[in-house]
Amino acid sequence: xxxxxxxxxxxxxxxxxxxxxxxxxxxxxxxxxxxxxxxxGKSPELIMFIYSNxxxxxxxxxxxxxxxxxxxxxxxxxxxPSDSATYLCAVxxxxxxxxxxGKGTMLLVSP
Amino acid sequence: GAVVSQHPSxxxxxxxxxxxxxxxxxxxxxxxxxxxRQFPKQSLMLMATSNEGSKATYEQGVEKDKFLINHAxxxxxxxxxxxxxxxxxxxxxxxxxxxxxxxxxxxxxxxxLTVT
Numbered sequence: 001x002x003x004x005x006x007x008x009x010x011x012x013x014x015x016x017x018x019x020x021x022x023x024x025x026x027x028x029x030x031x032x033x034x035x036x037x038x039x040x041g042k043s044p045e046l047i048m049f050i051y052s053n054x055x056x057x058x059x060x061x062x063x064x065x066x067x068x069x070x071x072x073x074x075x076x077x078x079x080x081p082s083d084s085a086t087y088l089c090a091v092x093x094x095x096x097x098x099x100x101x102g103k104g105t106m107l108l109v110s111p
Numbered sequence: 112g113a114v115v116s117q118h119p120s121x122x123x124x125x126x127x128x129x130x131x132x133x134x135x136x137x138x139x140x141x142x143x144x145x146x147x148r149q150f151p152k153q154s155l156m157l158m159a160t161s162n163e164g165s166k167a168t169y170e171q172g173v174e175k176d177k178f179l180i181n182h183a184x185x186x187x188x189x190x191x192x193x194x195x196x197x198x199x200x201x202x203x204x205x206x207x208x209x210x211x212x213x214x215x216x217x218x219x220x221x222x223x224l225t226v227t
Contacts, residue, residue: 034214042221046216051214092214098145098157099145099216100157101154104154
């Protein structure tokens with residue numbers, strides 16, 4: 001049973017702060033890791049993906065991957081109220097090519 | 112680019128009836144499409160994977176005779192919920208992938224199904 005664990009939150013940060021979202025996964029064979037943002041009542045939208053150990057930056061977002069610890073994180077710099085949403089971590093296994101999603105962490109950015 | 116549409120966006124049906132949901136890739140050919148279900152405050156649960164021209168692969172616990180999936184072309188997949196019951200009420204989301212080596216899944220906007 002492949003599992004992806006996230007703290008459900010809510011994670012509350014003030015506007016302009018750094019939000020740190022974490023995710024752990026159980027399947028060591030997992031190859032690619034995705035962060036999606038989902039607004040209430042909407043479908044997920046891809047923020048970024050990572051497949052190599054280390055950091056990957058895209059604008060205000062940085063994904064961090066540590067395969068040895070089976071840990072993925074997403075940092076959001078200069079958080080904005082519009083970033084308030086649920087952030088879903090998803091893991092893809094190379095053999096199966098499907099995504100397993102975590103339950104998501106709700107982020108609340110206060111003005 | 113990479114737009115996926117779903118129709119309808121919401122539907123209400125009576126218990127015992129069937130409902131068909133369409134998923135279309137508008138500007139690319141999708142070799143693989145995925146169907147997910149999401150209950151309130153829960154994550155996306157993969158129901159099935161469909162490849163164009165072949166039978167869908169269902170996840171464990173998903174009744175293939177109840178949730179009929181047809182991927183007849185490279186731009187269209189349909190999910191039919193047969194003999195719907197109130198417990199089938201959920202948010203159904205499809206996604207599409209361009210090729211077998213493509214990392215990214217493009218999600219449709221979802222269909223809210225309510226069974227009364």
